[in-house]
Amino acid sequence: MYIELLKLASPETVVVVTALVVLALGLANERTAGLCSGVAAAGLLFAVAAVLMLPQQATLFHGMLVITPLTSLFKIICLVLAFFTVILARADLSSRNRGEYLALVLLATIGLMLLVGSEELLMIFIGLELTGLSLYVMAGFDKTDVRSAEAGLKYFLFGSTASAFTLFGISFIYGMTGTTALAAIGQKLTTAPVQPLLFVGIVMTLIGFAFKIAAAPFHLWAPDTYQGAPVPSAAFIASGSKVASFVVLGKIVLVGFGPAQGSAAWHAMVAGWAPVLAALAALSILIGNLVALAQTNVRRLLAYSAVAHAGYTLLGLVAGGREGFSATLFYTTVYAFTLVGAFGVVALVRRETGGDDLKNFSGLSSRSPLLAGCMSIFMLSLAGLPPLAGFFGKFYLFSAALRAVDNNGLLWLVAIALFGSLISLYYYLMVLKVIFVDEKSSSTTQPLNPSTSADFLQEISLTVLAAVVLFLGVMPGTLVARIIAAVQ
Template identity: 70%
Template sequence: MNYLDLVRFASPEIVVTITALAVLTIGLARAGSPRLTSGIAALGLALSAGAVLMLPENAMLSRGMLVVSPLTSLFKFVCLALACLTVFLAHGDSSSRRHHAEYLAIILLGTIGLMLLVGSEELLMIFIGLELTGLSLYVLTAFDKTDQRSAEAGLKYFLFGSTASAFTLFGLSFIYGMSGATGLAAIADKLSAGPIEPMLAAGIVMTLIGFAFKIAAAPFHLWAADTYQGAPIPSAAFIASASKVASFVVLGKIVLVGFGPLQGSAAWHAMAGGWSPVLAALAALSIVIGNLVAFVQTNVRRLLAYSAVAHAGYTLLGLIAGTPEGFSATLFYTTTYAVTLLGAFGVVALVRRETGGDDFQDFSGLRARSPLLAACMAVFMLSLAGLPPLAGFFGKFYLFSAAFRADEWSDLGASTMDDPATLEPMIGLGVPVHQNHGLLWLVALALLGSLISLYYYLTLLKVIFADGRKASESATPELSGAIKIDFLQRISLSGLAAVILFLGVAPSPLLASIIAALK
């Protein structure tokens, strides 16, 4: 291995590391200068994004420990953009003001972990990325020492996360022990060469359980509500957006590349053993539990947490389909969902700053107090509900269509494929993609879940828009005044809402980029 190549290919991560050290140093030298440290953090993330754009189109080091491809470059760029928006959100947050430099440095370290996750196809490096990200997120969750809920959320997140890491590590060790390989492509070769040992099957299931925790899929979602509600809002936004994007990218590569020969079938009438029925069970539980529990929530952050469980179920449909179309739908949906959640948390942060709370009643009459925030929240909630002409509608349509048409795909070379050659680059070494009849039951369940979600999203919008007159008559001083929004916050929220609108009207640029990256 040429060390100059290593430095070149890892230059985005190196830039973020240097930025984190610089932010810490300046924070120590100039205590109480959040504007400067935020600017340096944002600049470092921008420089890292520039380094991503300068990477070669395809390269691999150390048998997959570091992979450079259009897919890894695209989602490193997405993670950096989401981290930069989180830095902007943290700039106006009071919970991190006393130790702002340390807070930003931890966000940057978590971003490095996400980039390692996205840019690797080797089990050891994937686990290192998971742990670096996880340790950063635990600290970010418990960062507000003045709020007991933050400490409680951090402890719960740490305990559940440690358990999930143990499952993941045991699973990966079983896979390595039975296959003798840690690279995803090499594991796929071993799995397709002979019968599957029970220990190897157990390792695959344990690995999927570990990732189910990361994406907050039921029944491994118990940490989500307390973490979303108790963590500082920028921390919750980072967990809900960038962390989830990277987790779905690496989960897709693991199941489609490493575990491809063991896809099985999630068909209702012809279940076949493999990872597909495991993910189907997780998706079904997530859709049902997430929507039913969100149905009765009166706190906005808890509502977003339980709706995130349901959205994890929707997003898994693309992976269960086991097709290029399904994987691209998963990546498109999780990206647009992350942007939407980041914007929603931005609105929650400003409302909480003025009212001291984030219950439904704190949003009452928001239309009168801040028409901009009310309009942005409407865009974000309606996109989460999947209504046109917003990005969430097209994302769900693409996911459900991919799952519905999954039975049109069979092994490589089948006549039903438009271009079978596009599958091989996507899943490494031409791993067969088996027929997956009967996913209509999952699509129907997802459609029913989307209908249920309309109720709680529209209930919040009713509080924001229709309850304004009643709120103004009996308003407390905190609820009656206009909400102050500075220029950066105004531009950020308006920009995120505009992105959601644009991707709903013209999804082709992002979708084409994802499809091209998979080829």
């Protein structure tokens, strides 16, 4: 049995070993510390290879470790996002404590992979905590910056409260069904009478995930954390953690709580988790988009837009079913890649001009046409303009939501989402206006560090990300077909 476990958990094992090696290299001496990023990146690629060699279907310990095409696909996506984070971190961090930082990135990645690859509430909670603890430390990692400390502290306080709620909710669910495996919970709930205690448990469980995906009204940590944390940490919090949380949230509500779905249709609401998620989605879309209009800092703007995007993505889960879940998965993947790219551009601009306010971006198109081009692809994709991936993702989500319920019952939610996208166009274009039209004011500070070779690597990775976003917009079928085939 242990050999079987080692074989099926080989990607996680590879990442753990890499994390330990990176930690040791960082501690050894100055010279080996330089190797850390390379080793971390190589380890992640090895882990991708290990995922590809896993069998098609396997289950261990009643669902604690599940391997299906879906989990394998999303493990690879999490690993790739971690890879880009490592590249971002390579240039962004001072040489101090680099080994520890990269080790934390890798350990957080293990948490993400366990989250994706588990259908058991105990394991899911441990995965949430592993990811959360690593990300709290990563957010507060820059000890020379008081904003980073603020980011870490806020993220930690909100996060630990949210996990307490989730754990409490899970204990209710366990008390009622006597099991922690999602499939068994789903079976128990089909026969058990619907009782108020069940809804208390469901709502409390959802609170923790609403925090993780930064859905309003649990989004209050997001602006300060996105703005204050070191750029690679913010990018990883916004991308990897979000993708894994949406995968798990989808599995929990659709597999575990499936019988208690209820309905969010207009004038025909039925109690269940669907109306709860619909309310979260509507609130997130409105609050996120309206508050983003007033932001002058690009990272804060991205944070509020993240709240809005969490709202759009929830639409797929409210719709439910195979189609809604695949729409959610596609959208969150596209969003994660776009956001890592956008944070990459922010990191480069920040290094060049010493800040990440909107005015620091003025005249970027004349300084660096490549960065300006990448940023415009990311922003337009977030706004949802064709032919970029964001457009197709939104189209897929909205059509899934419309078709899910009879009589266009979810039309009210889709209308809110369309209204929100319309508002969002303004602030995304605002960023592009600053980049392309505004002249660089002469008073901005001198470049802090002249460009180094690390910039070259980072520019390549940004170009790759922009190409991915463009490619998924033109030929979305390549990823969508995989996701649909994987979602049973």
